[in-house]
Amino acid sequence: MNRQQTLEAIAYMALLLEPGGSFVVPIRGETRSAEDAIAEIAAAIERQARHGGDVVPNLATPDEIAMCAVAGRVLIERTPLGF
Numbered sequence: 278m279n280r281q282q283t284l285e286a287i288a289y290m291a292l293l294l295e296p297g298g299s300f301v302v303p304i305r306g307e308t309r310s311a312e313d314a315i316a317e318i319a320a321a322i323e324r325q326a327r328h329g330g331d332v333v334p335n336l337a338t339p340d341e342i343a344m345c346a347v348a349g350r351v352l353i354e355r356t357p358l359g360f
Contacts, residue, residue, distance in 0.1 A: 284317055284318060284321040285321050285324070285325065287302055287318055287321065287353070288318060288321035288322040288324065288325040289325050290353075291318070291322055291337065291342050291353045291355070292322060292325055292326060292333075292336050292337045292342070293333070293336070293337070294337055294342075294353075294354070294355035295355065296341075296355055296356065296357045296358045297354075297355065297356075297357040297358075298354070298355050299352060299353060299354035299355070300352075300353055301350045301351070301352055301353070302314070302318075302350060302351045302353065303349065303350050304346075304349060304350060304351055305349075311346030311349070311351060312346065314346075314351050315344045315345075315346060315351055318344060318351065318353070319339070319342075319344065322339050322342055323339050326338060326339050337355045341355050341356050342354070342355055342356075343355075343356060
């Protein structure tokens with residue numbers, strides 16, 4: 278699997294999260310790499326949401342996905358309902 282395929286798979290997993298659900302993606306490199314990874318994942322989430330919104334029920338919207346870098350990992354979470 279190449280980098281782009283990996284990003285698309287991570288984005289799809291993020292959009293399939295249940296409200297309040299989360300997962301962690303390990304990254305290599307420094308803080309800047311984490312910021313770059315978050316930007317790349319966010320772009321992939323936007324692409325996936327445009328293509329899958331009509332196909333998959335209960336798919337998250339990009340606005341419901343929060344990400345942050347923590348200790349060499351990117352934490353991806355779907356906000357709980359009502360937030």
